[in-house]
Amino acid sequence: MDHADGDGTPGDDRDGGDxxxxxxxxxxxxxxxxxxxxxxxPNGRPDDDRPQSRKSPVAYGLGNASFALYELSLxxxxxxxxxxxxxxxxxxxxxxxxxxxxxxxxxxAAEIEYAVEAIVEADEERxxxxxxxxxxxxxRLHQLNLLPGIGKKLRNDLLDERKRGPFEGFDDVEERIAGxxxxxxxxxxxxxxxxxxxxxxxxxxxxxxx
Numbered sequence: 001m002d003h004a005d006g007d008g009t010p011g012d013d014r015d016g017g018d019x020x021x022x023x024x025x026x027x028x029x030x031x032x033x034x035x036x037x038x039x040x041x042p043n044g045r046p047d048d049d050r051p052q053s054r055k056s057p058v059a060y061g062l063g064n065a066s067f068a069l070y071e072l073s074l075x076x077x078x079x080x081x082x083x084x085x086x087x088x089x090x091x092x093x094x095x096x097x098x099x100x101x102x103x104x105x106x107x108x109a110a111e112i113e114y115a116v117e118a119i120v121e122a123d124e125e126r127x128x129x130x131x132x133x134x135x136x137x138x139x140r141l142h143q144l145n146l147l148p149g150i151g152k153k154l155r156n157d158l159l160d161e162r163k164r165g166p167f168e169g170f171d172d173v174e175e176r177i178a179g180x181x182x183x184x185x186x187x188x189x190x191x192x193x194x195x196x197x198x199x200x201x202x203x204x205x206x207x208x209x210x
Contacts, residue, residue, distance in 0.1 A: 032089040035061030035070055036115040037082050039108035056094060060108040061086065062115045067195055067206040069104065072096040082111060083118070101196050116191050120184065124169060127187050130204070131158060131173055132166045137202060146204055147186045148193075154180055 037059050044055030057074040070088065074080065078092035088096050101109065120127050134143035144155045157177050167173045173183040180186070187205075194206040 032087055034064045034085050034087050035072075036064065036118055037061050037080055037084045037086055038111040038115055039105045040074075040081060041105070059086075060099070060104055061088075061096075062112065062119070062195070064119055067116070067119075067191060069099050069101060069195065070096045071099045071103065082107075083114070100198060102198075112195055113188070113192055116188055116195070120188060120191070124184075127184075128167050128169055128173065130187065131183065132162055134204075141202075143204055146190060146202055148189045149186060150180075 039060045041058045043057070045058050048055050057076060057078065059072045059074055059080065061070045061072055062068075063070060064085065072086075072088070073094040073096070075092050075094055080086055080092060086092055101112075131144075136142050137146075142155055144150050144158055145152075150158075154177065157179070158173075161167075161176050167176070170184040174181060177183070191205045194200060194203050
């Protein structure tokens with residue numbers, strides 16, 4: 001996969017697809033795609049052998065809506081750091097492109113779990129709704145079964161209980177479903193797995209547009 005060189009025309013390599021979240025100090029919360037920053041390289045990528053004067057600062061981010069991974073060319077004056085939410089079409093970003101997990105720096109890869117946790121905590125209702133709305137994939141497989149530790153019994157318990165009324169939060173799921181003690185962490189684990197593993201047959205969260 002080709003790397004961005006920072007010299008492209010405006011709009012090159014732009015990939016949309018995320019809903020808005022709260023943008024960072026250099027972002028613009030205008031309804032466009034946003035991402036949580038995983039790593040920031042002020043001096044550009046180490047494998048870029050061009051003179052420093054021709055290199056742009058680079059960052060890696062995780063999309064708030066679709067959990068896509070991005071490489072961003074930053075404006076030289078951008079004041080951002082790991083964990084910030086940034087508007088991909090905002091003034092801090094020159095351009096961006098989608099990348100794979102293997103394209104990330106070691107530091108960016110290590111931040112995945114923290115970024116996923118931040119996204120889920122900021123929008124709990126969105127992920128609780130998965131327990132309320134998940135449906136069958138095939139006649140023999142349900143979306144709920146993709147979650148770690150969710151077998152036939154817990155799946156049926158969830159389906160039966162949500163008929164009585166929608167789950168209002170992760171605590172509500174835990175209280176109403178005996179045996180499902182960490183519903184939030186189960187969601188987190190599945191999202192991280194989908195981000196890291198490119199060969200999964202089914203994806204529930206990564207690439208899903210809201």
